[in-house]
Amino acid sequence: GENVEQHPSTLSVQEGDSAVIKCTYSDSASNYFPWYKQELGKGPQLIIDIRSNVGEKKDQRIAVTLNKTAKHFSLHITETQPEDSAVYFCAALLRSNDYKLSFGAGTTVTVRA
Amino acid sequence: DVKVTQSSRYLVKRTGEKVFLECVQDMDHENMFWYRQDPGLGLRLIYFSYDVKMKEKGDIPEGYSVSREKKERFSLILESASTNQTSMYLCASSPTGTHTDTQYFGPGTRLTVL
Numbered sequence: 001g002e003n004v005e006q007h008p009s010t011l012s013v014q015e016g017d018s019a020v021i022k023c024t025y026s027d028s029a030s031n032y033f034p035w036y037k038q039e040l041g042k043g044p045q046l047i048i049d050i051r052s053n054v055g056e057k058k059d060q061r062i063a064v065t066l067n068k069t070a071k072h073f074s075l076h077i078t079e080t081q082p083e084d085s086a087v088y089f090c091a092a093l094l095r096s097n098d099y100k101l102s103f104g105a106g107t108t109v110t111v112r113a
Numbered sequence: 114d115v116k117v118t119q120s121s122r123y124l125v126k127r128t129g130e131k132v133f134l135e136c137v138q139d140m141d142h143e144n145m146f147w148y149r150q151d152p153g154l155g156l157r158l159i160y161f162s163y164d165v166k167m168k169e170k171g172d173i174p175e176g177y178s179v180s181r182e183k184k185e186r187f188s189l190i191l192e193s194a195s196t197n198q199t200s201m202y203l204c205a206s207s208p209t210g211t212h213t214d215t216q217y218f219g220p221g222t223r224l225t226v227l
Contacts, residue, residue, distance in 0.1 A: 006155070036218075
């Protein structure tokens with residue numbers, strides 16, 4: 001979506017290293033930011049989300065950070081494993097989009113064994 | 114487990130044909146969505162529905178219509194398919210009427226219009 005920019009578009013990491021994906025949004029009233037993971041041949045699946053009243057959220061090897069002032073949020077995957085290879089989408093609930101989710105363009109993550 | 118199923122994984126149609134894409138969810142969810150997924154553009158919302166016989170336009174509704182006659186079923190209709198509608202189509206559902214609910218996606222239908 002044009003109101004959510006996601007970088008990089010592709011990311012290759014060595015197994016065991018960390019991966020970071022960053023998204024920026026334009027609407028300061030946005031308050032909900034989910035991340036979806038899409039494995040080959042499957043539909044996207046929610047892996048973590050964050051709301052605007054917190055700055056960081058963790059779930060095992062994945063974490064999301066939110067900087068409301070700078071209007072960006074990031075997904076961090078630590079100790080990457082081959083099963084982390086997938087396409088990752090960020091999204092934001094934008095007031096400018098009538099409070100519907102707008103998705104980023106996606107990041108293809110490849111974990112090299 | 115929530116299950117969202119789509120009628121076809123792959124579909125090939127000719128320009129001008131009427132195309133129906135079907136989606137069924139088994140968790141009594143209120144919301145259902147249709148997205149298209151294109152490289153470099155992410156997921157774009159075509160239509161969504163909060164309830165039976167109710168529909169709302171998403172970001173790119175042109176050339177599409179939808180039907181929700183039963184709560185569990187949401188159909189996407191291409192009245193006259195065109196080559197620029199070649200894409201991956203994803204259906205999703207979520208429990209309630211808010212957009213902060215988790216969306217559960219089907220596996221997608223890859224449509225090719227020749």
